[in-house]
Amino acid sequence: DTGVSQNPRHKITKRGQNVTFRCDPISEHNRLYWYRQTLGQGPEFLTYFQNEAQLEKSRLLSDRFSAERPKGSFSTLEIQRTEQGDSAMYLCASSSPRGSETQYFGPGTRLLVL
Amino acid sequence: GEDVEQSLFLSVREGDSSVINCTYTDSSSTYLYWYKQEPGAGLQLLTYIFSNMDMKQDQRLTVLLNKKDKHLSLRIADTQTGDSAIYFCAETATGANNLFFGTGTRLTVIP
Numbered sequence: 084d085t086g087v088s089q090n091p092r093h094k095i096t097k098r099g100q101n102v103t104f105r106c107d108p109i110s111e112h113n114r115l116y117w118y119r120q121t122l123g124q125g126p127e128f129l130t131y132f133q134n135e136a137q138l139e140k141s142r143l144l145s146d147r148f149s150a151e152r153p154k155g156s157f158s159t160l161e162i163q164r165t166e167q168g169d170s171a172m173y174l175c176a177s178s179s180p181r182g183s184e185t186q187y188f189g190p191g192t193r194l195l196v197l
Numbered sequence: 198g199e200d201v202e203q204s205l206f207l208s209v210r211e212g213d214s215s216v217i218n219c220t221y222t223d224s225s226s227t228y229l230y231w232y233k234q235e236p237g238a239g240l241q242l243l244t245y246i247f248s249n250m251d252m253k254q255d256q257r258l259t260v261l262l263n264k265k266d267k268h269l270s271l272r273i274a275d276t277q278t279g280d281s282a283i284y285f286c287a288e289t290a291t292g293a294n295n296l297f298f299g300t301g302t303r304l305t306v307i308p
Contacts, residue, residue, distance in 0.1 A: 139295065183245055184289075186242075
C-alpha cells in the first residue's frame, strides 16, 4: 500500500491526558500537512512541513499541540493535557512539489476525549 | 480570509445526474479540488482543475469553473448508490500551502 497511513485509527482518552498520533506519508512526498475535522465541518489546517522543517502553523494550533517530522519522513502530532474540545478527526496529507501539488489524505485518527 | 461555500444537502435518484456547487473567494487559486469522504473515512481525491481551464471531464465526472463568478461545480453522471458521501471543494489561497475547504455537501442517492 503506497498511500498515506495514520495510526492509531481511533483513540479514546480522558481529559488531561496526552496523546500522540503518527502519520506516514507517501514515500516520495516531501510535503506533509495536518488538518483537524470536527463533526459537520470541512477539514481545517493545523500545520505544514517541507521535509523536516515546520514552515507553517495555524492559529488553531495552540501551545498544547506540537508536531514533529524529525527525519523528513513520518510525522507525529502530540496533544498535551487534552480537553473535550479536542475531540475531532485528525487528518494527515502529503504532496509532491511537482505538478498539481495535490494533497493525498490518510484515513485519519478519530480522537474522543471523555 | 478565504471562504468556500457549499450547499449542505443534495438528494438525487439513482441514474440521474448530480450537480454539486461551490463558491470560493481567492481569485488567484491555482488549482481547485473536489474530494469525497465516506462515513468515518479520510478524504479521497476525485479530481482537480487548473485555474486556466473552464472544464475538465474524467469518466462520469465533469468539473466546470467560472472564474469570473468564482464558481466551481461537480457533475456526476449516472449517479449510483455508491456515490452517496460528502463532497468537499477546496482551494489553495495565495501564498499558502494548505487547502481551504467548504463545509461539504452530503449527497444522498435514492435507489
